[in-house]
Amino acid sequence: MKPRLPGLASRRSAPCARWFFGAAEAKSLRAQGALLHFVLLALLIFAGHAFAATGAIEPLPFKDHAQEVRFQNLTKQLRCMVCQNEDLADSNADLARDLRLEVFQLMQQGKTDAQIKQYLVDRYSDFVLYDPPLQPGTWLLWFGPLAILLAGGLVVAVTVRRRRIAAGANDGNMANTERAGTDPADAGDDW
Amino acid sequence: MKRFVPFIVFMALVGLFGFGIWWNTWHDARYVPSPLIDKPAPDFALPKLDAPEQNVTKASLLGKPYLLNVFGSWCVACAEEHPVLMSDGRRLGIVLVGYDYKDAPDDAKAWLRDRGNPYDLVIADQPGRTAIDFGVYGAPESFLIDAKGVIRYKHIGPLTPEVIAQELQPAIDAVKREAP
Numbered sequence: 001m002k003p004r005l006p007g008l009a010s011r012r013s014a015p016c017a018r019w020f021f022g023a024a025e026a027k028s029l030r031a032q033g034a035l036l037h038f039v040l041l042a043l044l045i046f047a048g049h050a051f052a053a054t055g056a057i058e059p060l061p062f063k064d065h066a067q068e069v070r071f072q073n074l075t076k077q078l079r080c081m082v083c084q085n086e087d088l089a090d091s092n093a094d095l096a097r098d099l100r101l102e103v104f105q106l107m108q109q110g111k112t113d114a115q116i117k118q119y120l121v122d123r124y125s126d127f128v129l130y131d132p133p134l135q136p137g138t139w140l141l142w143f144g145p146l147a148i149l150l151a152g153g154l155v156v157a158v159t160v161r162r163r164r165i166a167a168g169a170n171d172g173n174m175a176n177t178e179r180a181g182t183d184p185a186d187a188g189d190d191w
Numbered sequence: 192m193k194r195f196v197p198f199i200v201f202m203a204l205v206g207l208f209g210f211g212i213w214w215n216t217w218h219d220a221r222y223v224p225s226p227l228i229d230k231p232a233p234d235f236a237l238p239k240l241d242a243p244e245q246n247v248t249k250a251s252l253l254g255k256p257y258l259l260n261v262f263g264s265w266c267v268a269c270a271e272e273h274p275v276l277m278s279d280g281r282r283l284g285i286v287l288v289g290y291d292y293k294d295a296p297d298d299a300k301a302w303l304r305d306r307g308n309p310y311d312l313v314i315a316d317q318p319g320r321t322a323i324d325f326g327v328y329g330a331p332e333s334f335l336i337d338a339k340g341v342i343r344y345k346h347i348g349p350l351t352p353e354v355i356a357q358e359l360q361p362a363i364d365a366v367k368r369e370a371p
Binding site: 081082084094095098099102121122123124125127 | 220221223224225226227293318319320323324325326327328329
């Protein structure tokens with residue numbers, strides 16, 4: 001019994017297949033087992049891809065291209081509650097599929113993007129939004145990085161200022177004493 | 192003193208980092224608080240699992256508090272939760288409504304036949320449309336709904352004896368004090 005690869009049955013690839021399996025037969029039974037594993041693995045990977053391709057994007061009857069673009073945009077901004085690190089557009093979860101359909105139907109009813117988002121927020125909380133809304137509870141989240149940046153900038157500014165003053169005092173001293181011997185490459189940047 | 196400032200800042204960052212690791216080892220990252228707590232449960236009309244011609248509606252369940260337990264025969268964590276409902280369900284002193292979520296009716300019936308049926312009533316939501324209104328995102332989930340049809344408490348994930356003792360039972364007692 002020879003294992004057969006699908007897609008290798010055509011005449012053109014037959015010699016290749018014979019070489020492939022012939023070589024395997026020449027080796028021990030164990031090697032053949034390994035080959036079988038390889039074939040099965042390849043099939044599995046192939047099947048997985050085929051499944052993902054058909055499973056993730058089910059065709060929806062969009063009115064026109066603009067609507068499809070809007071749908072893609074909107075579902076990219078919404079989180080899949082099951083996988084949580086995936087957006088609604090890409091997720092293969094059952095619930096994500098249901099929610100895509102829901103979003104699509106709401107769009108057909110003429111709801112705006114904001115209304116559709118609110119619809120999902122009412123059911124699944126702000127967590128469905130990838131961009132957290134600006135509200136008192138999220139001020140730290142939104143402005144925290146900016147505040148840290150400003151604080152850091154302030155520290156740098158104060159340090160630079162202090163060192164410049166110190167350097168200025170040094171320069172003043174050097175001008176009177178040993179200026180002629182200073183390396184020009186050192187000038188002004190000794191912090 | 193001043194020369195220790197960078198060290199202190201560094202140690203503060205180490206502390207923050209450590210807190211992040213510690214927090215992630217015990218808190219449930221999948222837990223998302225429901226926005227539906229203390230809001231009226233959504234209206235629904237779903238068929239009974241064993242009598243699909245009969246619809247159960249939100250209105251028909253008003254007047255008595257009940258625990259709506261979302262499960263499915265396909266759901267691994269529900270199988271984990273099931274023995275707890277079998278042993279402790281009666282002691283909760285509340286109507287138990289099973290919510291069969293995205294399940295083939297025959298599978299659900301077999302599941303309940305094999306393992307026992309802890310519910311007073313089982314409703315089936317095969318398409319999963321109503322579950323979206325309830326904000327269901329992972330079975331098992333349990334909603335405590337009071338006599339007026341308001342969602343008072345929600346638990347995501349399997350009910351355990353600890354969860355029941357610490358959270359669910361006190362919530363049930365509070366609801367029952369209002370409307371026995």
